[in-house]
Amino acid sequence: MDIYKAIVRPFLFTLVKTDPEWLHKQxxxxxxxxATATPDQxxxxxxxxxxxxxxxxxxxxxxSLSGVIFSNPVGLAAGFDKEGVGANIWSSFGFGFAELGxxxxxxxxxxxxxxxxxxxxxxxxxxxxxxxNSGAExxxxxxxxxxxxxxxxxxxxxxxxxxxxxxxxxxxxxxxxSFRLLKDLGDYFVVNVSSPxxxxxxxxxxxxxxxxxxxxxxxxNSANKPLxxxxxxxxxxxxIADIINLAKTYELAGLIATNTTISREGLKTxxxxxxxxxxxxxxxxxxxxxLKQRSTEVIRFIYQQTQGQIPxxxxxxxxxxxxxxxxxxxxxxxxxxxxxxxxxxxxMVRRILTGLLSKLEENGLNSISEAVGISNx
Numbered sequence: 302m303d304i305y306k307a308i309v310r311p312f313l314f315t316l317v318k319t320d321p322e323w324l325h326k327q328x329x330x331x332x333x334x335x336a337t338a339t340p341d342q343x344x345x346x347x348x349x350x351x352x353x354x355x356x357x358x359x360x361x362x363x364x365s366l367s368g369v370i371f372s373n374p375v376g377l378a379a380g381f382d383k384e385g386v387g388a389n390i391w392s393s394f395g396f397g398f399a400e401l402g403x404x405x406x407x408x409x410x411x412x413x414x415x416x417x418x419x420x421x422x423x424x425x426x427x428x429x430x431x432x433x434n435s436g437a438e439x440x441x442x443x444x445x446x447x448x449x450x451x452x453x454x455x456x457x458x459x460x461x462x463x464x465x466x467x468x469x470x471x472x473x474x475x476x477x478x479s480f481r482l483l484k485d486l487g488d489y490f491v492v493n494v495s496s497p498x499x500x501x502x503x504x505x506x507x508x509x510x511x512x513x514x515x516x517x518x519x520x521x522n523s524a525n526k527p528l529x530x531x532x533x534x535x536x537x538x539x540x541i542a543d544i545i546n547l548a549k550t551y552e553l554a555g556l557i558a559t560n561t562t563i564s565r566e567g568l569k570t571x572x573x574x575x576x577x578x579x580x581x582x583x584x585x586x587x588x589x590x591x592l593k594q595r596s597t598e599v600i601r602f603i604y605q606q607t608q609g610q611i612p613x614x615x616x617x618x619x620x621x622x623x624x625x626x627x628x629x630x631x632x633x634x635x636x637x638x639x640x641x642x643x644x645x646x647x648x649m650v651r652r653i654l655t656g657l658l659s660k661l662e663e664n665g666l667n668s669i670s671e672a673v674g675i676s677n678x
Contacts, residue, residue, distance in 0.1 A: 303646065320575075322417040323425070333386040336447055351393035355647060357654045361661055361668050362397070366612050366634060367527035367554040369456050369488050373397035374657070374669055375625065375650055378616050378637035379460035379491065379531075383434045389447045392455040394428075396649035400637065401440070402460030403493050406478040409465055412498060420570040420580065420589070424620065426640045427573070428561070429498045429585030432462045435449040436481040444486045459487035460531070461497065469501050473513040480518055490526055492518070495533035495560035497586045503533055508543040515551040523586030527554030529614065534559035534595045538602060545603060548611050555612035555634070558599040561586025589640035593618025597631050601677065604632025609674045620645055622656020629669065 335348075353366025362373040376398040377391055383402060391399035418427040434440075440459075447453075461483075467475040476492060484490070492514055494505035505511055511530070518528060530553060532544055548556055565581050568591060572579060580587070596617030603613055615633030619625050620641040628636050642649055657669060666672055 303573075303648065314560050320415065320417075321419055322414070325417070325619060329384075329386055330380065332382075332390060336387050336390045337450060339450065348390075348393055351390075355393065355395040355651055357395060357651050359658055361655075361658060361666075362654060364634060367489070369527060371397045371456060371635060373631065373654055374633075374635045375488065375613070375653055376400060376458075376635060376637045377642070378639040379403055379458075379493070380428075380430075381639050381642070385440050385443050385447070385459075388444055388457050389451045389453045392453065394647055395654065396455060398456040398458065398488075398635070400458035400460050400491065401444075401463035401487075402434070402491075403432050404434050404437050404440050404459065404479060404483070405432050405462045405464040406437050406475050406482075407464040407466055408439065409433065415575060416585070418573050418583065418585075420568065420573070420587075422569045423589065423591055424644055425568070425570075425587055425589035425591050426639070427580060427583055427585045427587055427645070429583075431465065431498045432496065437482045441482045442485065444483075444577065448486070456488035457486075458489045458491055458529075459483050459561075460491040460493050461504070462493045463499060463502055465499055467511070469504065472505055472510070473517045476514050477517045477521060480521060484521070484524065485525065489529060489554060490518075491529045491531050491557060493531045493560070495531050497533070497561060497563045498583055498584075506532060506536065506540065510549055511544065511547055512551075515522075515547060515553070529553060529555050529557050531557035531560055532599070534562045534599055534617065535564060538601075541599065541602060542606060545606055545611065549607075555613070555614060556603055557614040557616060557637075558603060558633075559596045559617055561588045561594070562592050562595060563587075564591075567591055588617070589644070590618045592619065593624060597628055600628055600633050601631040604674050605643060605677055609677075617653055620649070622653045622660065625653050625657060626660045626672070629672050630674065632669070632674040632677060634673050 379400040385401040412431035415431045463472045600615045613633045614635045615628035616637040619638045
């Protein structure tokens with residue numbers, strides 16, 4: 302029996318009726334306590350127990366992208382660890398990589414409360430957080446401290462966003478300032494121009510505006526850190542094609558498909574209990590199961606348009622090994638989860654990795670890299 306899904310999740314979601322954001326803050330505080338624990342016997346024992354129960358290592362799941370080694374293709378998506386408080390412990394939960402942020406150059410409180418809502422009937426989350434974070438300088442301090450306590454053993458990505466107070470015409474410099482502070486601490490970086498929760502941000506996906514951001518970042522990127530752009534699922538195919546061309550021009554490491562969606566199509570939730578409003582009445586992006594099909598369609602489009610030459614990180618609606626396999630065979634080299642992890646619990650990553658190994662065996666493949674894009678061939 303899955304204790305988390307049978308007992309813990311119903312307690313947290315229904316019996317306690319906790320505010321999702323409050324519960325997330327308490328969870329992150331616990332993770333931070335583990336991350337900052339000195340490597341004494343207790344900390345080592347706890348870490349070893351996590352490793353035994355949650356981790357699964359098999360060379361068939363390993364890949365190298367842009368010179369970065371990923372021990373397995375399942376990562377923690379941006380948004381869960383906004384401040385980087387758990388950078389040195391995510392490997393203990395089985396993740397092959399983790400993406401921190403979104404972080405902005407200026408600290409900011411984000412949008413007014415309430416701004417995070419569960420939609421259990423849809424296995425989804427609606428959020429309009431608005432890049433709430435302590436700023437790039439605070440993340441620099443936090444990551445420097447954590448690395449001294451216990452260096453991370455998996456690739457760590459840093460997701461960069463635009464500060465709300467920064468005018469759109471100054472966006473490129475805002476991203477640049479964050480990158481300058483953090484460039485030595487991330488194994489890869491993501492330009493987030495696709496969140497629906499910062500006014501005007503998605504307009505930065507326009508080729509002309511995005512090129513300005515990529516210009517200054519690549520000029521600063523003397524260490525050739527892999528740089529990705531995260532795109533929205535609601536873009537038209539022509540707009541995605543424009544971003545693909547920019548990815549080629551600026552020699553990006555790849556694209557992340559996709560961010561949350563502003564679409565409300567197909568939702569079964571009628572009323573959000575916390576506010577008494579419908580999902581259509583609440584602003585914000587939807588993540589989880591309702592995003593699964595569209596994100597896979599975008600992954601497939603990018604793979605087909607590039608003949609698989611631009612790596613893709615697939616995110617949106619990953620709960621099971623079948624979900625991850627669908628995205629990988631559509632063209633994603635790596636996948637990420639956030640909402641799925643909340644609904645499925647800590648053992649989800651191990652279940653997905655075990656399932657992916659079974660899929661490889663069923664299809665006569667020797668490595669996960671051989672599976673990337675095979676449904677297009």
